[in-house]
Amino acid sequence: MNHAAVATRVIAEKFSHATADDVPELNRALHSGLAGTAQIVTEYEAALAALYGVRHVIAVSSGAASVTAALSGVDFRVGDEVVVAPTGPICTVLPILSLGLVPVFCDVAPDSFGLDPMDLQRCLSERTCAVIEVPMWGYPIRSDATWAYLQNTAIPLIQDLAHAHMTRLNDTWLAHHSDISCFSTHDCKFMSTGEGGFVMTDSDERAARIRAYTRFGNLTGETLGINLKLGGLQAALGLSRSRRLGAHLQQRLANRERLLGLLDSPAFREMPVVAGGEVNAYSLLLQAVGHDGRELVHHQQRHGIASDIGKYDNQPLYLLPLLSRYQRDCPNAARLLRSLTTVPLHPGLTDDDLYYIAKVLNDYSPA
Template sequence: MSTAARAPRRDVPYREIDDAVRHRHADDEFYLRRALETGLTGTAPIVEQYERKISERYGLRHVLAVSSGSAAVAVALEGVDWEVGDEVIVPPSCPICTVLPLMARGLTPVFCDVRPDSFGLDPLALARVVSPRTRAIIEVPMWGYPTKADELQALARSLDIPLILDLAHCHVTRLHGKWLAEYGDIACFSTHEGKFMSTGEGGFVMTNDAARDARMRAYTRFGNLDGQRVGLNYKLGGLQAAVGLARLDAIDWHLEVRARNRQFLLERIDNPLVRELPLVEGGVINGYAMLMQVVRGDGRRFVEHLVAHGVPSDVKKYDNQPLYNYELLAPYRRECENARRLLRSLTTLPLHPQLSPEDLQHIVDTVNAYDG
């Protein structure tokens, strides 16, 4: 961020900044017509084409389109071995949407602290919580910022425990020149309307393991209706896959515009009380949002300052806090101080392509006007 001398503070007028992304692309109608002509079910050709196109983009062999990001986590669980009562390690800094599918299947979430100033699981904390009943580790990078997934992958392999990456926020996020998704045994994505890439509702699961893919795919199709395996209908419909095909084509444009918006903010924000959340070495964010961290004082005061001036915050919207603070998850409480401090220090700034130059300047002025 700018190191130039700070201008005198001044009052900032209110301006409503929209945090919603209006996903609308020129080829939507073309692919929707193709879906109407060829079939709308979850096994229609348009869905297979969508899955192939994702696979080609990421270079992972098996892609399974599903009905939501939460469904993606539920389906990923079918790619690992477990019994009711077994444990899955998760960070308390993730959305509750990641943990509810575990509980619905009778698995026990075990909260593990994160590294300081990161959403990545802390290896030392993980060593303390892993047990003979641990059946999977789930890491959840947030708002497009990569974690040290390479180190976690090595640790998970040394423990012979599958690593699931919940990348709902991390489409085309990179680490050391590779897609973040490549570091997991299974990677889950959301394509909800508010995400980096949208099919309205939806998600997908990726793996390079053919056996895991077969198990997950069967689960989304009622256990292949063979009467031997339990399964549900988690397939993505043809209409959603059709718009997904169009919007895959727009990913590079999103990356470019969001990177440009982030650079605009970085060059002009010069408030010493805040900083961008540090990037891990070798990491490249996707611009889903910009994470700003208060370096002195209470981050929730910063959040309230932004919102009072019309700058939206996901932290305010979802009241992000350690998940064990919620009544439903209180029985699994395990104090995670790094996660608590991290969530208390952060807010998001929008970077989406619909922001005008005036919107971006208002964000700069509002951040620079914060005085703690």
């Protein structure tokens, strides 16, 4: 292939997660039980707990359900506050509203999706029942520092790791740096069960509360709960695909290394990776240098390369009509979202795809 003159192609964010074990595990589920309390769900939870080295995993029906379930594991009253960055998806904030809680938007640190430590102090109040951090597109944040600070306040830290399967910090999983972590396994995520998610914690007490909440309060009539369980078919896919997560990670990391080696434009850079952090290559995050990153987004989209920033027009969440009443000035967040684009790194990419992406991006020249 002549990489100096490449015909336009379509580079999608999604790819097939199918593995050779999918059908055998689905067949096993069909013959052993499909409910959220089936044995195969327990096996799936145990496989994830072993992979991440945590005491408890609770499988749930979606990523948003995982946030709702995580919040059920903390003490709160209606009207209490949850501190969260405005740079994440609305999917993180809707569960907060659904429980009668109030989102308090905290600015992020410069060039990071992690909460700014000084602004976090300003956001905390006697009504704060939890803090949620949301690392985006697989890039680690300093959750260790946030958690250490919050442990002096007795306020729990929840991490919404919908994008951060297998992301690491300080030689361990990023998920270990919080009281509760929650994940999405939607079909477009790092790991797919079609729809689904899971919650993890090392706390026996929090795990019991979360599991009860997702099972109608265990039907005892003593505590509130709803049905957020993951079904057996989705758990069968999760069990099958959890076995491939290590290889999947390595493929993505190899694509990232290859693509970064091909990029040589001064118009953009990779968003900085925090000290001690290891990305999972869910996407490559590029930052425009000295100009509006939406130009870069539109350039790659015109050439068929998918961008989450272009797809969702990411902006601070308090600019959305539903959340405008909670607006709070977060200048670092606004600058960050205007600087970025995402670039696919999934295992479905070929060498020619990577060369094509590199050529398109290297040919970019801001107006």
